[in-house]
Amino acid sequence: MKPLALAIATASIAGCAFAIEPIQVIEPAVITQPEKVALGERLFFEPRLSRSGFLSCNSCHNLAMGGVDILPTSIGHNWQQGPINAPTVLNAKYMLAQFWDGRAANLQEQAAGPIANPKEMALEHAIALEVLESIPEYQSEFKAVYGSAGINLERVTDAIAAFEETLVTPNSRFDLWLKGDKEALSTVEKQGYSLFKANGCATCHNGPAAGGTMYQKMGLMQPFVTDNPAQGRVEVTGREGDRMVFKVPTLRNIELTYPYFHDGSTYDLKQAVITMQRVQLGRQIRDEDAASITAFLKTLTGDQPRITLPILPPSTATTPQPAPFK
Numbered sequence: 001m002k003p004l005a006l007a008i009a010t011a012s013i014a015g016c017a018f019a020i021e022p023i024q025v026i027e028p029a030v031i032t033q034p035e036k037v038a039l040g041e042r043l044f045f046e047p048r049l050s051r052s053g054f055l056s057c058n059s060c061h062n063l064a065m066g067g068v069d070i071l072p073t074s075i076g077h078n079w080q081q082g083p084i085n086a087p088t089v090l091n092a093k094y095m096l097a098q099f100w101d102g103r104a105a106n107l108q109e110q111a112a113g114p115i116a117n118p119k120e121m122a123l124e125h126a127i128a129l130e131v132l133e134s135i136p137e138y139q140s141e142f143k144a145v146y147g148s149a150g151i152n153l154e155r156v157t158d159a160i161a162a163f164e165e166t167l168v169t170p171n172s173r174f175d176l177w178l179k180g181d182k183e184a185l186s187t188v189e190k191q192g193y194s195l196f197k198a199n200g201c202a203t204c205h206n207g208p209a210a211g212g213t214m215y216q217k218m219g220l221m222q223p224f225v226t227d228n229p230a231q232g233r234v235e236v237t238g239r240e241g242d243r244m245v246f247k248v249p250t251l252r253n254i255e256l257t258y259p260y261f262h263d264g265s266t267y268d269l270k271q272a273v274i275t276m277q278r279v280q281l282g283r284q285i286r287d288e289d290a291a292s293i294t295a296f297l298k299t300l301t302g303d304q305p306r307i308t309l310p311i312l313p314p315s316t317a318t319t320p321q322p323a324p325f326k
Contacts, residue, residue, distance in 0.1 A: 021178060026171075029167075029168050038163075038310070042310045043163075045312065048131050065256065071264065072259050077120065078326050080118075083228070084263070090305070094250070100232070112153060134319040135314070169304060171303045173189075188295050189292075189298075191296075192293045200280075218246055219279045224275075
């Protein structure tokens with residue numbers, strides 16, 4: 001059954017019990033290539049991969065703020081406002097694809113996009129590689145990680161992806177509850193989880209990340225009114241049926257990753273719950289039930305990555321100079 005049909009079918013039988021819990025435990029990251037991860041961490045924080053020398057991956061996916069920038073839409077080169085809310089980088093490894101419209105198949109493919117995007121970091125890939133090649137310490141580090149000299153886009157994005165794979169958030173109170181600590185959740189939070197399942201939320205928000213496993217139409221039962229220009233999967237597939245169809249976002253760390261929805265239209269988590277019940281399920285939820293679901297959602301906040309800011313190597317006389325914001 002297709003995801004859209006599955007959602008409709010499941011919503012129509014709201015109240016049924018799940019044979020297994022729809023959300024699974026997030027486990028701590030297992031790092032098998034620490035040198036590659038360390039290189040990717042440097043590149044994630046490297047502003048010289050932007051035309052201005054000011055923006056990095058962390059600018060829009062700030063690891064001090066749940067992996068987002070807490071803006072409705074991000075600010076890119078020359079103060080350009082992006083077209084869509086920046087999704088969190090935390091637990092992105094669990095997504096079926098990357099970006100809201102799924103145009104990147106994996107984290108490595110995604111990493112290449114913002115660097116060259118004229119509304120984001122705005123640096124041509126060739127110049128980005130020239131920047132890294134001009135820095136002897138990066139030359140040595142890439143050789144040590146990959147076994148031969150040379151810096152290319154594949155290696156750059158592979159390293160960034162390796163670092164992002166480690167950005168998981170285990171040990172949420174909900175995870176502890178799943179593992180058997182029945183005191184980890186309050187009565188209200190347990191009620192919220194029961195409502196989350198019974199009301200149909202878990203139809204789309206499932207798996208370890210409580211989302212990211214499917215695409216879904218935003219405004220399934222009632223129109224979602226927005227001024228945001230993003231049209232979803234139709235911009236990738238060209239199929240009219242994919243208009244306003246987006247990747248279902250993760251609910252992990254949702255209390256940190258405001259504002260909500262692809263247009264960043266609300267900072268209020270309870271209001272986001274109320275809106276989703278209305279536009280996705282055609283239901284006017286009681287205020288106290290929305291409050292209970294919101295309480296449950298806050299139990300999905302896990303351990304945040306503990307990052308020591310990497311010391312970046314100095315530029316040289318041959319390093320291409322930045323073009324500051326106008």
